[in-house]
Amino acid sequence: MSIVSWCHWLQNTPFATGIRQSDLFFPLIEGSHIIALSLSVGLIVVFDLRLLRVAFRGQPASLIMEQFVPFSLPGFVIMFATGVLLFISQAEKVYLNPFFRFKLAFLVLAGINASVYQVKYYPKMREWDKSGLVPWGAKLSGALSLLVWAAVIALGRTMAYEL
Template sequence: MQGASGLLTWLDASALAQAMRGSIWMYPIVEIVHIVGFVMLVGSIAMFDLRVLGFARALPVQQLGRHLLPWSVASLALIVPAGVMMFSAHPHDFVSNRVFQLKLLLIVLAGLNALMFHVGVYRTVAGWNTTKPAPALARVQALASLAIWIAVICCGRLLAYT
């Protein structure tokens, strides 16, 4: 525990944290970059999940996935550094904030849900790529994905008020 506390103290005193707190424009600009990245990520995930749920059946699931995956990965290049920068401004506050903790937990759950989808039911996608509805498990995982990501968005927004 002392190591984590020391790391937070170091981060709080870093030049990055001082710049984030000391500039009137830096934090809002970084937050905008974070939000744009999140729009790209959640937007691409939502489009894929909606397809799995049966919308836009003219689009093959595999082809849509191949198209959207690079956008999801690229979004991480915006989200992660911007998130670290915002976190650095007030690391002790964020770590002790229940909404922030919930947001991180939800992101982990979303990742686990996606992993289980891709190593599980998605392996059978050739059978439901275009004409057949996705299996019930795939639809449940798509609904869970949408719900989790909406909850992540809610937590991110609530951070401004907690």
């Protein structure tokens, strides 16, 4: 079975049809997907701004990470769960939508960028915090994160326009 025909089957299951045709659940799921941006991307942006020394210059980056970033986790859980439900409800059209594919690619990029930070810069944060400077690679990671998440938002908005 090809992926398209699997998507076709998926969106025609009673569960998917139920979401798609619900005047209550579809707007609620879609609205939650957008408004949870505040919890997920919103908190990541604040940490990116610290790396770029735009906000909280007087506080160590490790402190800002420890105090704010854990709050983004429930946000990303909501994002992922509602995203999966939205996909199921319109699987075929979404799968064929070029903006969706770019959005997935940028999500992977965001993941790679965050992983590189975790491996390369996170373990030594307390050391470079003392000097008050942010290594250029960590700064680059913060800037990339801002750009990639902005692109994810733009691609998400545009793909919905095409559905």
